[in-house]
Amino acid sequence: MKKKLRLGMVGGGQGAFIGAVHRLSARMDDKYEFLAGCLSSTPEKAELSAKELGLDLTRSYPDYKTMAEQESQRDDGVEVVSIVTPNHMHAGPAIEFLNKGIHVICDKPMTATMDDANELMRAIKSSKAHFFLTHNYSGYPVIREMRSLVKNGELGNLRIVKGAYLQGWLGSKEEDSGSNKQAEWRTDPKRSGAAGAVGDIGSHTMHLLEFVTGLKCKSVAADLTTFVEGRKLDDDASIMIRMTENVKGNLSISQIATGQENNFTISIYGEKGALHWAQENPNYARFSRVGKADQIITRGGAIQNENSYAPIRIPPGHPEGYLEGFAQIYSDAADIILNHKNKNELLELLPGGDSGMQIMKFINASVKSSNNNSIWTDLSSI
Ligand SMILES: NC(=O)c1ccc[n+]([C@@H]2O[C@H](COP(=O)([O-])OP(=O)(O)OC[C@H]3O[C@@H](n4cnc5c(N)ncnc54)[C@H](O)[C@@H]3O)[C@@H](O)[C@H]2O)c1
Numbered sequence: 548m549k550k551k552l553r554l555g556m557v558g559g560g561q562g563a564f565i566g567a568v569h570r571l572s573a574r575m576d577d578k579y580e581f582l583a584g585c586l587s588s589t590p591e592k593a594e595l596s597a598k599e600l601g602l603d604l605t606r607s608y609p610d611y612k613t614m615a616e617q618e619s620q621r622d623d624g625v626e627v628v629s630i631v632t633p634n635h636m637h638a639g640p641a642i643e644f645l646n647k648g649i650h651v652i653c654d655k656p657m658t659a660t661m662d663d664a665n666e667l668m669r670a671i672k673s674s675k676a677h678f679f680l681t682h683n684y685s686g687y688p689v690i691r692e693m694r695s696l697v698k699n700g701e702l703g704n705l706r707i708v709k710g711a712y713l714q715g716w717l718g719s720k721e722e723d724s725g726s727n728k729q730a731e732w733r734t735d736p737k738r739s740g741a742a743g744a745v746g747d748i749g750s751h752t753m754h755l756l757e758f759v760t761g762l763k764c765k766s767v768a769a770d771l772t773t774f775v776e777g778r779k780l781d782d783d784a785s786i787m788i789r790m791t792e793n794v795k796g797n798l799s800i801s802q803i804a805t806g807q808e809n810n811f812t813i814s815i816y817g818e819k820g821a822l823h824w825a826q827e828n829p830n831y832a833r834f835s836r837v838g839k840a841d842q843i844i845t846r847g848g849a850i851q852n853e854n855s856y857a858p859i860r861i862p863p864g865h866p867e868g869y870l871e872g873f874a875q876i877y878s879d880a881a882d883i884i885l886n887h888k889n890k891n892e893l894l895e896l897l898p899g900g901d902s903g904m905q906i907m908k909f910i911n912a913s914v915k916s917s918n919n920n921s922i923w924t925d926l927s928s929i
Pocket residue numbers: 557558559560561562563564565566585586587588589610611631632633634636654655656681682683728729732747
């Protein structure tokens with residue numbers, strides 16, 4: 548019988564957002580079995596959440612330390628744990644499970660602070676277990692094909708990159724409504740980290756540009772603004788970036804852009820051509836070449852590079868999206884853990900500690916730059 552990995556979860560209880568997305572995604576390719584959890588910040592709600600999900604209540608834990616301790620002592624204990632708590636609560640559980648040799652799939656950004664990120668990196672390096680970050684957009688087949696096209700030189704030398712992630716859901720002071728806990732912790736520096744919108748969605752934008760181009764952001768000149776009065780963190784940002792190989796670019800990040808839902812777009816421009824992709828229509832990308840008619844890359848249909856590692860679950864034309872992108876990260880993580888023959892190629896694709904650290908430096912360099920009248924700030928100074 549096919550081996551399923553035994554999965555646990557920290558966070559993702561009643562009323563939480565991303566935990567359910569992780570559980571659905573883990574189930575999609577039948578590579579995991581969800582068996583244990585510490586699902587909420589209070590023991591009572593953790594147990595109620597476990598009941599609702601039909602977990603064996605002897606494997607519902609009041610806190611993550613007890614869970615790590617008890618699960619690691621069982622012969623049938625969890626082999627992988629998903630961490631889907633607010634940012635300040637990533638490092639503690641991740642370190643605890645990694646130290647016990649249990650693989651970790653953690654949501655982004657890696658941590659709330661650089662101190663936590665450094666401590667977590669030490670644990671990642673000394674553990675025999677893997678650490679993966681769900682920068683889920685890198686799981687989209689069309690995005691992986693774009694990465695292959697760039698890698699194969701189809702765009703020639705790259706020149707500029709453009710990224711925008713625009714949302715409108717924080718256009719008023721949602722955090723004071725008393726009913727939006729996602730807004731509440733995201734606007735609290737103690738739980739979110741040094742940045743608001745830049746940490747929450749700027750992190751995805753920077754990661755995806757680096758993923759598709761294979762380049763690294765070296766320096767930023769950032770202008771972060773808090774438009775909503777009384778809010779403690781940025782809700783909008785314009786960021787110029789300098790990348791390796793003299794590539795330049797800019798990012799537009801906002802959570803106060805009224806009318807925008809998840810309008811996340813990237814364009815990569817090289818001397819021979821360009822690629823354009825929009826998250827709200829993620830099964831397609833446009834490939835422009837100098838002097839030629841544009842080509843549409845479709846999920847499945849025109850994916851040509853075998854080594855894109857861009858599996859599709861249903862035929863092209865039937866839309867796939869956010870959940871399948873997430874599921875790809877879970878599926879690839881399982882293949883790595885189970886020593887699949889493509890393990891090394893998959894390891895290159897999946898975001899881990901190094902990507903997490905790089906994005907933490909991007910977030911903190913953006914804040915530092917903005918606090919210094921937007922002067923150019925190297926990520927290496929963080
Ligand atoms: N990749 C993505 O597209 C994406 C999207 C949304 C959120 N996220 C990330 O996922 C994480 C969670 O975000 P969310 O919107 O789901 O938050 P949320 O507030 O909806 O859920 C957080 C959950 O964590 C639980 N929790 C808090 N402290 C805990 C503790 N000590 N032990 C156990 N559980 C605890 C809460 O009770 C809640 O169930 C954040 O890091 C966020 O940045 C990523």
